Amino acid sequence: xxxxxxxxxxxxxxxxxxxxxxxxxxxxxxxxxxxxxxxxxxxxxxxxxxxxxxxxxxxxxxxxxxxxxxxxxxxxxxxxxxxxxxxxxxxxxxxxxxxxxxxxxxxxxxxxxxxxxxxxxxxxxxxxxxxxxxxxxxxxxxxxxxxxxxxxxxxxxxxxxxxxxxxxxxxxxxxxxxxxxxxxxxxxxxxxxxxxxxxxxxxxxxxxxxxxxxxxxxxxxxxxxxxxxxxxxxxxxxxxxxxxxxxxxxxxxxxxxxxxxxxxxxxxxxxxxxxxxxxxxxxxxxxxxxxxxxxxxxxxxxxxxxxxxxxxxxxxxxxxxxxxxxxxxxxxxxxxxxxxxxxxxxxxxxxxxxxxxxxxxxxxxxxxxxxxxxxxxxxxxxxxxxxxxxxxxxxxxxxxxxxxxxxxxxxxxxxxxxxxxxxxxxxxxxxxxxxxxxxxxxxxxxxxxxxx
Numbered sequence: 001x002x003x004x005x006x007x008x009x010x011x012x013x014x015x016x017x018x019x020x021x022x023x024x025x026x027x028x029x030x031x032x033x034x035x036x037x038x039x040x041x042x043x044x045x046x047x048x049x050x051x052x053x054x055x056x057x058x059x060x061x062x063x064x065x066x067x068x069x070x071x072x073x074x075x076x077x078x079x080x081x082x083x084x085x086x087x088x089x090x091x092x093x094x095x096x097x098x099x100x101x102x103x104x105x106x107x108x109x110x111x112x113x114x115x116x117x118x119x120x121x122x123x124x125x126x127x128x129x130x131x132x133x134x135x136x137x138x139x140x141x142x143x144x145x146x147x148x149x150x151x152x153x154x155x156x157x158x159x160x161x162x163x164x165x166x167x168x169x170x171x172x173x174x175x176x177x178x179x180x181x182x183x184x185x186x187x188x189x190x191x192x193x194x195x196x197x198x199x200x201x202x203x204x205x206x207x208x209x210x211x212x213x214x215x216x217x218x219x220x221x222x223x224x225x226x227x228x229x230x231x232x233x234x235x236x237x238x239x240x241x242x243x244x245x246x247x248x249x250x251x252x253x254x255x256x257x258x259x260x261x262x263x264x265x266x267x268x269x270x271x272x273x274x275x276x277x278x279x280x281x282x283x284x285x286x287x288x289x290x291x292x293x294x295x296x297x298x299x300x301x302x303x304x305x306x307x308x309x310x311x312x313x314x315x316x317x318x319x320x321x322x323x324x325x326x327x328x329x330x331x332x333x334x335x336x337x338x339x340x341x342x343x344x345x346x347x348x349x350x351x352x353x354x355x356x357x358x359x360x361x362x363x364x365x366x367x368x369x370x371x372x373x374x375x376x377x378x379x380x381x382x383x384x385x386x387x388x389x390x391x392x393x394x395x396x397x398x399x400x401x402x403x404x405x406x407x408x409x410x411x412x413x414x415x416x417x418x419x420x421x422x423x424x425x426x427x428x429x430x431x432x433x434x435x436x437x438x439x440x441x442x443x444x445x446x447x448x449x450x451x452x
């Protein structure tokens with residue numbers, strides 16, 4: 001039951017990132033949001049999620065992952081109710097920001113509980129992580145399908161649907177999750193504020209560049225603030241007493257490669273939903289329900305890709321599966337770049353099937369690789385590093401894609417950007433692999449996955 005509970009919570013977090021995509025036109029129409037502002041319905045969730053994940057990881061290590069799970073889930077539910085009741089764009093964005101902040105505390109609590117409930121080298125942990133990864137990847141895909149169904153009634157239900165799920169998770173957390181406070185390290189709030197400010201500056205700067213121009217005073221001021229905050233963040237991480245990323249974690253190569261992979265995942269297949277939604281609804285005039293149903297083949301292949309990843313890792317090694325997943329994603333996204341303008345069956349569907357299967361492979365394998373060599377006591381913080389990279393890249397990529405489309409670029413050009421990111425991921429993982437992982441996958445333990 002605890003694994004089912006944690007998987008449900010992970011499904012909720014992933015779902016809530018993508019469920020708003022199909023609902024964006026309705027939100028924009030009802031609340032008077034233009035496309036650059038509507039983009040912030042996505043980014044207002046992703047930026048605080050990314051910016052405070054490492055704080056969440058440290059809090060989970062300090063106060064106990066079970067306690068943090070319950071508290072964060074309660075805040076997430078309240079923010080979801082607030083989003084559904086929003087009467088203006090400002091209230092909606094505030095609710096999304098609060099959801100993202102709660103998710104930043106909830107995600108590392110989930111990973112920390114998985115890390116402590118299943119021993120590091122047990123086959124039970126590999127199975128648990130495979131289930132968790134499959135559910136998380138499916139949540140992103142299911143979000144756009146469910147968003148289309150709910151938006152047929154009202155976009156507000158894309159928020160209200162979270163409330164009963166959070167109540168169920170709260171009840172389960174109180175019954176099944178127990179964890180003692182770990183104590184120890186300081187909570188790195190200054191680093192989180194600097195990092196979040198830098199992320200906001202990057203996304204806002206790109207948004208202003210698309211609306212006001214690169215040389216506009218507001219754009220230049222925002223980008224300057226981004227540079228200064230980034231410099232302050234780097235200085236803090238080098239010399240601060242409580243760095244955001246623990247210095248011992250920085251020395252783990254598999255974690256560094258995993259973090260790069262999560263960023264490139266969101267820059268490729270993770271942002272595919274945003275582009276396909278805009279293509280279907282704004283370019284082809286699909287109604288929300290029809291757009292949501294058009295994602296069903298993608299969602300099915302994401303689930304299938306996740307399901308086969310555990311067995312593939314046991315046979316070929318994590319790095320080989322991850323690199324292959326990125327290569328397949330590049331092929332699928334490249335198809336969409338070249339032929340996405342054709343009919344749904346001939347143009348979109350083949351690309352959605354290829355990239356969907358790759359999506360499931362990448363999502364599961366990148367977390368397996370990233371957390372492979374991390375001590376059990378630091379699993380929450382390591383998981384936060386991986387997810388920080390993931391959602392920060394997601395926020396920046398959505399801003400870049402909006403800039404490409406708003407600047408007169410075609411959907412083909414935007415899909416080409418995501419295909420390039422996937423190709424970089426395939427090459428990066430291939431050249432950064434652990435030789436043992438690829439040469440003798442059956443002898444190399446990956447989160448307890450062995451060839452025996």
